[in-house]
Amino acid sequence: MQSFEYCSPTEIIFGKGAENKAPEKIKKYGGTRVMLVYGGNSAKSSGLLDRVKDILTDGGLEFTEIGGVKPNPRLSLCYEGIKKALDFKADFFLALGGGSVIDTTKAIAIGVANPETDIWDFWSGKKTPECTMPMGSILTISAAGSETSDSAVITNEETGKKAGINTPLNRPEFAIMNPELTYTLPRYQIACGITDIIMHTLERYFAHEEDNHFTDRVAEELIKNVVKYGRAALISRKDYVAMSELMWCGSVSHNGFTGLGRSRDFAAHKLGHELSGRFDVAHGASLATMWPSWARYVYQDNPERFAQYAENVWGVNSGTAEERARAGIRMTEEFFKEIKMPTCFSELGIGVQDDAVLEQLADMCTSGGTKKVAVFHPMDKADCLAIYKMANH
8 A cells, every 4th residue: 555644534324314313413513503505496395405404493403594506516606605604603504415515515614614715715726724614414416425525616607617625624524324315316317426426436546556456446346336236226216225335335435535545636527627617517427428538548648557447347357458448448438328428528418519619628627728637647738628629529
């Protein structure tokens, strides 16, 4: 194993009926006045929102609420939430939803703790946050892993820029995880979640560091598990075993454990974020769109690594390293297609783009061509443009 530092302090409350423990856990971390953050119609129509409100009320907690979080969560709603929370004097923040809701809650918590600072200064890299407010989550979508991660991604709708920050401050105090709360998800959201979980693992797996054998095995087995139970979940959304496996894999994929001793690449995320920011497409779909083109562009930097992935995840055990590498990329792409995820721009639903748009995407991805992104193959503007062109069909 290579050297690493690791701390994942989020308390996990997993299983049927876990949401009933929310008041107990909120009080454990000092909460008395709660801001409840949620998305849209699904939380209301399923009855979950009212049930959680009743749980908070029965638990003796005062609360206010803000809803309307959308995929690719908007900065403007974060501003609204910060103002409302300050007026209410909230001392704890509870996310009810998936990654977008949790990331919005993280941003609001940081904003309330730093009321004199525009939070976009943190997300744009102008400033570094040094404090936040305590928060937890009741997870309803297995995908982003934000319930245990140190990251949060927000979209500035005025500029179209989607940006994330990584800081230990983003680690929630607790994550309540009841797989039954994911039973009502549409098939497309489940497929996007499956993709996101796999990609959070692959973005750590493809690195040049060697001799992290246990970390490799964890990552490989997690992906195989998600493929197996993802297929089962798409057949039956009320398969508790399948949905529970996806939920736990989603957290482990993004809490840092699958990448110990390795650098974080996140090339497909960087490329995909620009698609989400410009076209407002689903995050998981943007990743499936960009990863095959990225992989084909960079695999020759370390074909042995891609060959290992092909063998240990997809069972490809014949041919040269380059042949196995290409087969692993192809089989990953075929799995995305199997679960109805897009692998190019036309399948993503944005159509073939002209060269000017591709230039703009590459420009945004590299901050006007001033920096390289990712680490497996550091990408300058020309690299990003080439990869976008490969996906542009």
